[in-house]
Amino acid sequence: MALTTLGIIRLRNLFSVVILSTIYSFLMATLLLIFDAVDVALTEAAVGAGISTVLMLTVLYYTKVNEEKPKFKSILPLIICLTVGGLLIYGTYGLPPFGASNTPIHTHISIQYLERSMSETGVPNVVTSVLASYRGFDTLGEVIVVFTAAIGVLSILKRDKV
Amino acid sequence: MRLDLLLRISSKIFLPFIILFAFYVQFHGDFGPGGGFQAGVIFAAGVILYTIIFGIKKAQKDFPETIFNYMISLGVLIFTVTGLISLSKGFNFLDYDALAHYPKHGQHIGIIAIELGVFVTVIGSMVSIFYAFVARGKK
Numbered sequence: 001m002a003l004t005t006l007g008i009i010r011l012r013n014l015f016s017v018v019i020l021s022t023i024y025s026f027l028m029a030t031l032l033l034i035f036d037a038v039d040v041a042l043t044e045a046a047v048g049a050g051i052s053t054v055l056m057l058t059v060l061y062y063t064k065v066n067e068e069k070p071k072f073k074s075i076l077p078l079i080i081c082l083t084v085g086g087l088l089i090y091g092t093y094g095l096p097p098f099g100a101s102n103t104p105i106h107t108h109i110s111i112q113y114l115e116r117s118m119s120e121t122g123v124p125n126v127v128t129s130v131l132a133s134y135r136g137f138d139t140l141g142e143v144i145v146v147f148t149a150a151i152g153v154l155s156i157l158k159r160d161k162v
Numbered sequence: 163m164r165l166d167l168l169l170r171i172s173s174k175i176f177l178p179f180i181i182l183f184a185f186y187v188q189f190h191g192d193f194g195p196g197g198g199f200q201a202g203v204i205f206a207a208g209v210i211l212y213t214i215i216f217g218i219k220k221a222q223k224d225f226p227e228t229i230f231n232y233m234i235s236l237g238v239l240i241f242t243v244t245g246l247i248s249l250s251k252g253f254n255f256l257d258y259d260a261l262a263h264y265p266k267h268g269q270h271i272g273i274i275a276i277e278l279g280v281f282v283t284v285i286g287s288m289v290s291i292f293y294a295f296v297a298r299g300k301k
Contacts, residue, residue, distance in 0.1 A: 038195035042187070046203040051288055054210055058295045123192045123273060131197065132273040136256035139276065140241050142199075143283050147238050150287030154231075157294040 001027045012067045018056045025049035039127045173215045180208035188281050192270070198277035202284025209289050218296050230289040237283025244275040 004024045008017050025048030032041035096102075113130055123129040131139050188201035213221035248260035258272025259265040 039197065039200070042195050042200045043203070046200055046207065050207050051203055051210070054207075054214075055292065055295065058292070062298065123269065125192055125194065127195070128191050128197055128273065132276055133258060133269055136245070136258075136272075136276060139280065140245065140256065143238055143241055143280050146283055146287050147234055150234050150290060153291050154294055157291075157298060
């Protein structure tokens with residue numbers, strides 16, 4: 001994954017960048033699968049590797065394939081990136097060790113979900129019961145986000161037709 | 163035909179399975195991985211494959227663009243109306259216990275209804291955006 005990321009940064013040919021980001025998405029999906037997050041892995045494979053690649057290639061059809069050389073050196077952004085990244089990595093040392101079972105996320109609400117999901121909703125997939133039932137309001141918000149994004153993109157793309 | 167015969171035939175074979183898999187992910191989301199969002203994206207991928215292989219004109223004739231434009235808002239409507247039905251029966255907004263006599267049945271109906279809403283909105287937005295992008299090149 002690190003190699004594909006470096007490739008995406010270094011390459012000037014946009015077609016290879018799109019393909020590399022697809023590879024990155026598939027690797028990410030595999031990683032999520034290893035973490036037992038099957039739902040998220042499915043989404044990543046379908047959206048990240050499928051639809052967004054198609055959309056990127058469609059956009060590429062209207063632009064030039066090769067990226068132009070940057071006009072000025074970007075040292076300040078590099079410093080900011082390295083500083084923020086370093087701080088974030090420093091922050092991860094404060095996290096509990098990976099897989100520890102006595103951390104807050106495993107001791108408070110997720111146990112409640114796992115125990116009560118089957119008897120309250122009768123749905124074996126806890127992810128679905130949390131998304132659709134316990135946090136239905138959040139999911140409504142997400143659908144409205146998709147709706148708004150679609151309306152926004154369409155109104156930009158079709159503005160000359162009206 | 164200017165397009166590859168092999169591509170057209172193989173995509174014709176694949177398309178029903180892609181659509182079927184989308185519906186499987188949709189209605190099996192309670193039991194296995196998946197749900198409305200993933201199913202919608204897979205369905206949209208099927209339509210996009212059809213568009214890539216057979217061209218935008220044939221695709222827009224077989225799957226008219228206006229349907230997808232309506233679907234974007236129809237999904238949000240299905241979702242909200244499900245919430246409002248439970249509200250009208252004296253329960254909380256989006257509390258599916260209200261939808262049937264037994265709470266579990268209600269939960270089941272409610273989850274299927276809102277997943278349908280998500281499904282419809284996602285298909286609508288994905289395909290509409292794709293159509294809009296492709297149609298820009300036709301000027």
